[in-house]
Amino acid sequence: MENNQIQTAARIINEGGLVAFPTETVYGLGANALNPIAVAKIFALKERPSFDPLIVHIASYDELKTLTNKPKDLVLKLAKKFWPGPLTIVLVKSNIVPDIVTSGLPTVGIRMPDNEIALNLIRASKCPIAAPSANKFGNLSPVSAKHVKKQLPGVDFILDGGKSKIGIESTIVTLEGNICTILRPGKITIDEINDALHGIFVFNTNKSEKITAPGLLKSHYSPTKPLYLLKEKLVQLPKKSGVILHGACDNSPKCEKIIFTSQNNNQLEIAANLFSSLHAMEDDKHITQIFIEPVIEEGLGIAIMDRIKKAVYKYESIK
Ligand code: AMP
Ligand code: MG
Numbered sequence: 001m002e003n004n005q006i007q008t009a010a011r012i013i014n015e016g017g018l019v020a021f022p023t024e025t026v027y028g029l030g031a032n033a034l035n036p037i038a039v040a041k042i043f044a045l046k047e048r049p050s051f052d053p054l055i056v057h058i059a060s061y062d063e064l065k066t067l068t069n070k071p072k073d074l075v076l077k078l079a080k081k082f083w084p085g086p087l088t089i090v091l092v093k094s095n096i097v098p099d100i101v102t103s104g105l106p107t108v109g110i111r112m113p114d115n116e117i118a119l120n121l122i123r124a125s126k127c128p129i130a131a132p133s134a135n136k137f138g139n140l141s142p143v144s145a146k147h148v149k150k151q152l153p154g155v156d157f158i159l160d161g162g163k164s165k166i167g168i169e170s171t172i173v174t175l176e177g178n179i180c181t182i183l184r185p186g187k188i189t190i191d192e193i194n195d196a197l198h199g200i201f202v203f204n205t206n207k208s209e210k211i212t213a214p215g216l217l218k219s220h221y222s223p224t225k226p227l228y229l230l231k232e233k234l235v236q237l238p239k240k241s242g243v244i245l246h247g248a249c250d251n252s253p254k255c256e257k258i259i260f261t262s263q264n265n266n267q268l269e270i271a272a273n274l275f276s277s278l279h280a281m282e283d284d285k286h287i288t289q290i291f292i293e294p295v296i297e298e299g300l301g302i303a304i305m306d307r308i309k310k311a312v313y314k315y316e317s318i319k
Contacts, residue, residue, distance in 0.1 A: 005159060006117070010124035012156050013038075018045060020134040020148045021121050022161030023113040025086050025169050025187065026275070027142040028057065028131030029155065030121070033067075036098035039130050043100075045154055048137040053103040054130040055088050055170070056110050059122035067110055067128060069094050074175055074197065081196045084114035086170040086187040101130050111170055117161040133169065140223050140282065140311075143167050143275045150279075167272035168303055181205055185303035187271065204302070219313040221275075223282040223290060226315040229308070230291040242287035244277045246270045246295055256286055267300040274304060278311070 009019045016038040019030050029046060031038035033056045043050055058064055064071055064079070068091040071079075075089055093108035102108050110128075113119065122129050133141045134148045134155070142148045145160035171186030173193065180202040182190060194202050230243060233253050237243070241255040247265040252258055259277040262269035281290045292308055295301045 006120050006124050009121055009157050009159050010126075013121070013125040013127065013129065016041075017156040018042060019121065020142075020145070020152065020155050020158040021118050021131070022145075022159060022164060023057070023115045023118045023131075024165045025113070026164050026167070027134040027145070027148050028113075028118070028129075029134035029148075029152065030057070030129040030131040032125065033057075033101055033128040033130035034096060034098065035127075036100045039098060039100050042130065042132065045152055046132065046135070046137050048132065050100070051103050052132075052137075053105055053109065054101050054132050055172075056097070056101060056108055057118065057122060057129045057131050058110060058112050059119045060112075063122075063128050064110060067094055067097055067108060068092060072175070074200065078173070078175070078180075078193070078196060079112070082188055082192075083112040084119065085112070086114070086166055087111060088170045088172040088184075088186075090172060090174040090183065107174070109172060115161065115165075117159055121159065138217075138220055138222060140278050141169065141221055141275045141307075143272075143279075147275075147279050150283075163272075163276065165272065167274055167276070168307055171303070175200075179203070185306050187300065187303065189299050189302070191299070218310065220310040221307050222311050222314055223278050225282055225287065226289040227278070227312050228289065228291050228315055229312050230293045233293075237291060238289060240286060240288040242281040242284065242290045244281065244290065244292040246293055253291070255291075257281070257284060265295070267295070267304065270295060271300055271304055274307060 031042050088109045088111040090107045090109045097108050135142050135151045143164040145158050166187045171188040172184040174181050182204045237255050242257045243255045246261050248263050261273035295304050297305045
């Protein structure tokens with residue numbers, strides 16, 4: 001990436017514009033997190049409801065200290081273990097964070113992305129960058145610059161950093177007293193967090209209805225064509241069906257097109273290729289509906305299945 005592209009992007013951020021940029025999870029749609037008018041443009045371009053708070057991206061621990069009041073030792077322990085990386089920590093916000101960023105909540109989600117272009121953009125802009133995924137609200141997440149252009153042609157600038165390495169969004173956690181709650185499953189698994197936080201009770205909201213977070217909707221990440229779970233490989237599929245599988249098999253379904261996210265059910269490969277395979281099916285004019293194989297809900301499979309269940313939700317419920 002040319003330095004002058006980063007400089008141009010940083011200038012746009014400082015002038016209150018929007019820049020789409022790569023992260024290791026998915027592409028983000030960024031604005032100066034401390035400028036409420038710029039942040040409002042994110043909600044407008046994405047058509048995102050105002051009750052759904054944004055994650056603020058930082059490049060240094062100094063920024064963490066200005067966004068939240070005195071982070072506790074446990075927070076620093078988690079951050080030091082997983083940052084830069086796909087972990088968002090929800091913390092009590094300081095007064096400098098505009099309410100629009102947090103949808104009026106007293107807390108703000110913060111992470112340090114593991115992507116040099118993203119970090120250089122934040123450093124060059126000299127401000128934290130609020131960035132949700134760079135897509136229309138509720139649609140497929142973008143893992144390449146092309147996916148961003150397809151859904152958000154009106155964005156001021158796109159930094160093209162190739163395909164996102166991880167391919168699904170960050171794990172989101174809150175820490176209260178001796179309890180760590182995973183609000184959204186992601187690349188970092190509950191076991192990894194447990195290992196990092198000895199003596200702290202870690203649990204998954206997916207398995208408990210006790211806590212609800214704004215934005216944790218049942219339907220999300222959906223393609224513009226009907227998407228269904230492929231419950232059995234040998235069923236007769238309608239004409240013009242596209243099928244997404246996660247491992248090679250002897251008896252593949254009969255259909256128009258098959259995309260493999262992995263040849264051998266490798267979870268890292270499935271995550272990395274999940275959204276790009278859905279985009280490819282969405283873009284293929286020979287396909288009118290898509291079927292996707294489920295994965296086993298273990299380890300990273302929990303986050304992958306979370307995305308798949310939400311992506312099929314609106315279509316499965318009207319079938
Ligand atoms: P996105 O960046 O589009 O992947 O979505 C960010 C998600 O982070 C939101 O939909 C919320 O579920 C979650 N989030 C962000 N800030 C907070 C917060 N302060 N409290 C709880 N959840 C949050
Ligand atoms: Mg999103």
